[in-house]
Amino acid sequence: xxxxxxxxxxGLAILAxxxxxxxxxxxxxxxxxSDAGGDLPGWAVMFATAGILLAGIDLPAHLALIGTYGLQAxxxxxxxxxxxxxxxxxxxxxxxxxxxxxxxSPGEALGLxxxxxxxxxxxxxxxxxFALPFAAHLLSxxxxxxxxATGGALPRTAAIAVLAFALFLPAVIGGWRAxxxxxxxxxALLLALILFTVGFPELIRLPGGFLSxxxxxxxxxxxxxxxxVFQYSAGIGKDHLPEGIFTTLGIASASLSLVGLAIxxxxxxxxxxxxxxxxxxxxxxxxxxxxxxxxxxxxAPFLAxxxxxxxxxxxxxxxxxxxLAGLALILLLILAGQMAAGFFATSGTLLVMRELVCxxxxxxxxxxxxRLAARIGLGFAFFALAVLAGFAPxxxxxxxxxxxxxxxxxxxxxxxxxxxxxxxxxxVLAGLVFGALLVxxxxxxxxxxxxxxxxxxxxxxxxxxIHSAAWGLAxxxxxxxxxxxxxxxxxxxxxxxxxxxxxAENRRGPAIGRTGATALWSLTLIWAFLAVGPGAILGxxxxxxxxxxxxxxxxxxxSLMIWQLLFWLIGVMLVWWLAGRSGLGVTSDAHLRxxxxxxxxxxxxxARAPDWIAAGVARVTGRxx
Amino acid sequence: MQPATxxxxxxxxxxxxxxxRSHLMRLERHALVLAVWLPLGFLALALFHRGFAGFGAAWLxxxxxxxxxxFVLHVIVNAVLGTWFNGREVAVGAGAFALAVLALALFxxxxxxxxxxxxxxxxxxxxxxxxxxxxxxxxxxxPRGAFERFDIIRDNxxxxxxxxPHRGGRR
Numbered sequence: 090x091x092x093x094x095x096x097x098x099x100g101l102a103i104l105a106x107x108x109x110x111x112x113x114x115x116x117x118x119x120x121x122x123s124d125a126g127g128d129l130p131g132w133a134v135m136f137a138t139a140g141i142l143l144a145g146i147d148l149p150a151h152l153a154l155i156g157t158y159g160l161q162a163x164x165x166x167x168x169x170x171x172x173x174x175x176x177x178x179x180x181x182x183x184x185x186x187x188x189x190x191x192x193x194s195p196g197e198a199l200g201l202x203x204x205x206x207x208x209x210x211x212x213x214x215x216x217x218x219f220a221l222p223f224a225a226h227l228l229s230x231x232x233x234x235x236x237x238a239t240g241g242a243l244p245r246t247a248a249i250a251v252l253a254f255a256l257f258l259p260a261v262i263g264g265w266r267a268x269x270x271x272x273x274x275x276x277a278l279l280l281a282l283i284l285f286t287v288g289f290p291e292l293i294r295l296p297g298g299f300l301s302x303x304x305x306x307x308x309x310x311x312x313x314x315x316x317x318v319f320q321y322s323a324g325i326g327k328d329h330l331p332e333g334i335f336t337t338l339g340i341a342s343a344s345l346s347l348v349g350l351a352i353x354x355x356x357x358x359x360x361x362x363x364x365x366x367x368x369x370x371x372x373x374x375x376x377x378x379x380x381x382x383x384x385x386x387x388x389a390p391f392l393a394x395x396x397x398x399x400x401x402x403x404x405x406x407x408x409x410x411x412x413l414a415g416l417a418l419i420l421l422l423i424l425a426g427q428m429a430a431g432f433f434a435t436s437g438t439l440l441v442m443r444e445l446v447c448x449x450x451x452x453x454x455x456x457x458x459x460r461l462a463a464r465i466g467l468g469f470a471f472f473a474l475a476v477l478a479g480f481a482p483x484x485x486x487x488x489x490x491x492x493x494x495x496x497x498x499x500x501x502x503x504x505x506x507x508x509x510x511x512x513x514x515x516x517v518l519a520g521l522v523f524g525a526l527l528v529x530x531x532x533x534x535x536x537x538x539x540x541x542x543x544x545x546x547x548x549x550x551x552x553x554x555i556h557s558a559a560w561g562l563a564x565x566x567x568x569x570x571x572x573x574x575x576x577x578x579x580x581x582x583x584x585x586x587x588x589x590x591x592x593a594e595n596r597r598g599p600a601i602g603r604t605g606a607t608a609l610w611s612l613t614l615i616w617a618f619l620a621v622g623p624g625a626i627l628g629x630x631x632x633x634x635x636x637x638x639x640x641x642x643x644x645x646x647x648s649l650m651i652w653q654l655l656f657w658l659i660g661v662m663l664v665w666w667l668a669g670r671s672g673l674g675v676t677s678d679a680h681l682r683x684x685x686x687x688x689x690x691x692x693x694x695x696a697r698a699p700d701w702i703a704a705g706v707a708r709v710t711g712r713x714x
Numbered sequence: 715m716q717p718a719t720x721x722x723x724x725x726x727x728x729x730x731x732x733x734x735r736s737h738l739m740r741l742e743r744h745a746l747v748l749a750v751w752l753p754l755g756f757l758a759l760a761l762f763h764r765g766f767a768g769f770g771a772a773w774l775x776x777x778x779x780x781x782x783x784x785f786v787l788h789v790i791v792n793a794v795l796g797t798w799f800n801g802r803e804v805a806v807g808a809g810a811f812a813l814a815v816l817a818l819a820l821f822x823x824x825x826x827x828x829x830x831x832x833x834x835x836x837x838x839x840x841x842x843x844x845x846x847x848x849x850x851x852x853x854x855x856x857p858r859g860a861f862e863r864f865d866i867i868r869d870n871x872x873x874x875x876x877x878x879p880h881r882g883g884r885r
Binding site for chain 1: 734737738740741742744745746748749750752753754756757759760763764767
């Protein structure tokens, strides 16, 4: 297995370097190294987005959750339908903002639209959380798995270093374009590996499995039902819930956290870098909400049922049946971690270089110097990634838990930027502060820090079985709405309205109309209530003990799983409607009217470095010369 | 990586000079083709491995099915992008096919028991693949155009008269 695995991983690394070298040769223009000139092919963005949605949830951890909690945990796979909806809502408008107003990245768009440096700092902090602890946590898992699979022949830290170097090479050679092309190719492989790894054991009728023995959850756990609408619990670490933590509110809030993945700065920037067309919307509908969510709902329980002893032993069982099947399982789990880690580290570094270093620290660099700076930045980032993953896995895991819920806290700001002009800068900032505090103190970093410094808190992680993402978003939205009542007018509003007028003037695709929009959002709310909300509790027995039948039916699958599949299919139709009929999935650059959001009188403008940064740089460069 | 205020007018991708654009398109097509062949190639390899390990001809048929699926997707990519198989792809494909035919012939002659178990499914699979290539060519170029792609002898000695319409006038 070791030789086969090393050969396969080496082959993938060589393929990545090959694509990167071709890309570097073709895109000799230094200016497009960091953003691909906003000209990424639609198919690559489509595959890459689907791959990141699947890999970014930490696939091995998700399978482990299903192995522990059963179908209640796999229910959060429907969250990818919500995530696709979230991605669709914002990608088109952000893409348009990049083309008509030059707001080429999420941080730039939010910073210039609201005229706020603080928002830029918030987005950059989020980018760093995704690029370092979150990516390091995923890479650490991949390294650990590689150590297990090679029987210790490749120690964990060495494995992490090798994986990080294999990720660094294509990024530093070919930049953003190469990274996305490589990611797209790997995403196609990932999807095939999942289907093969799940389908092969069932085809050869390997003993055990989901259909014959189900998922071997601990004693007392509700393996094939949701344990209530919510439970009065102080949270993980304070209370033990024997039937499981994924109540309907737990599922809804965990699904919301997946929206945080879809609107993470890296994925939004990927959408902004795409060529105009229908592919982005198509990808979110059929590969994101369709295939990826379907895989999590239908295939993940089958895989999790066989992984009860861990990936290593199961890979050995598969290998005995077919060596390449054993390899496929290990490759799948390593590739998932590696892809997400590479994407967030690369996109994060390039965003930091673009928005911080080349804008404020060294604003006068020409295109070639900017490319060099980006390459140096990538070197530092991947080194830090390897160090964090190798030597601080606990720190990485703790701070990685903040990434998705904190990313979701950008939702009101993005809603304001894309649709709601009366959401003001002050409201967004106040909401972000409250939302981030709620997230911080309902996730391990805040709890550990506070309890170590001061006193024990009465709640733990996910109090009332509600994910931190939802706690943060509830307070965030409440504060944003309240604050916007008092600050929705004024000169700032006029500035914001300019972008919204430009959106309306440059609108493409079919108009859905007021009736259509009402129908769409009403159906979406009803769907959300039944699919991931409190209504999902009906799925526990709906198909095995129908209300009026008065008898028990044995459909061959647990009732909850049928409910999940039914609402997944309905959800895909809704996302399709959102993308196609309402025009949110279509981008076009024909006859765009450009505007400039750099009016005098607002806080953010120009590329001049702040005095304190300029003075600091001058002091260092003065000494060097 | 210019700041936004300096890039309110992003370069229009369609306005790029043609050679760079066509190189870019070729790179993207190449990556897309890799995205098609890599997963299906791995799948085919695993299925062939199991088939040759003696688990039945169905696995071999499934392996050829995976190769066929990859070929069909490749043809679809060509149709969508308005391209055809390039020289390297033809060389790799023809080389792999020739190698497979040679291996089948050698193993059938030299390895006892091989022909009885594997000759029919493998030969059948190879024939199906060859037929798929012919069907794809006929669909793309028509019967005459497909034949002309192999008509090397006629191309070797191009006389002026061959350009006349009543003698074919192909060039």
